[in-house]
Ligand SMILES: O=P(O)(O)O[C@H]1[C@H](O)[C@@H](O)[C@H](O)[C@@H](O)[C@@H]1O
C-alpha cells in the first residue's frame with residue numbers, strides 16, 4: 178500500500194479510540210434500545226452517536242472520502258462500494274452484547290480503495306485492544322504482531338455441531354480471535370460488509386484464509402464469510418455447513 182493511506186489509518190485508530198471511550202461511557206448509563214427489527218437486530222442511540230462522531234471527524238480531515246456506515250445505510254443511504262476511498266464503519270459491532278453489557282463490543286473501521294480493503298481497525302472497547310492491519314504489511318494488536326494458530330483441531334467461533342464452538346457475539350472480534358490464534362475459524366451467513374471489512378484484512382494479514390461459504394472467493398457484499406487459520410480448515414467448514422443466499426448489501430434499493 179502506498180504510504181499515502183498512512184495518515185488515514187492513523188486517523189482511523191485515533192477516532193476508533195475516541196469512539197470506544199464513548200461506548201464505554203454509554204455502557205454505564207445509556208443502553209436503551211431505540212428500534213428492534215428482529216430479536217438480534219437492535220439499534221441504540223449510542224450506535225448512531227458513535228457513527229456520527231466517526232463520520233464527522235473523518236469528513237473534516239478527508240472531505241472527498243466516501244462512507245458506508247451501518248446506521249447511515251439503515252437510514253436509507255446506499256451501500257455501494259466504488260473505486261473511491263471509502264470508510265466502512267460499524268459503530269458498535271455487537272450491539273446486542275452492548276445492550277446486555279456482555280463485555281465484547283467493538284468499533285470496526287475498514288477502508289477500501291478500488292474496492293480493495295487497504296486497512297482495517299477493530300477496537301475491542303472493553304478489552305482495550307486495538308487490532309490493526311494494512312494490506313501487505315501485517316496485522317497487529319496493540320502494536321504486537323498477530324499470527325493465526327497452527328492448530329489442526331479446530332475451535333470455531335460460530336455455530337456448527339462438528340467443531341468445538343465459542344462465540345463472542347461480534348463478527349469483528351470473532352475474526353480478531355482467529356487472527357490472534359485463539360480460535361481456528363469463524364464463519365457466518367447474515368453479516369454485513371461493515372461487520373467484516375476490517376476483520377477480514379486483519380485475518381488475512383495474520384496469515385489466515387478467507388473463503389465464501391461455497392468455497393469460492395470471499396465477496397464482502399455477499400453477507401457470508403469463512404475465515405480460518407488455514408485452507409484445510411476453511412474447506413472443512415465449507416463442506417460441513419449448509420450454505421444459503423441472502424440479499425446482497427449492494428442490492429438496488431427497493432422503491
Ligand atoms: O448488528 P451488529 O451488532 O453490528 O453486528 C452483529 C450482527 O448483526 C449479527 O448478525 C452477528 O451475529 C454478529 O456477529 C454481528 O457482529
Ligand SMILES: [Mg+2]
Pocket residue numbers: 267269270271348371372
Ligand atoms: Mg456489526
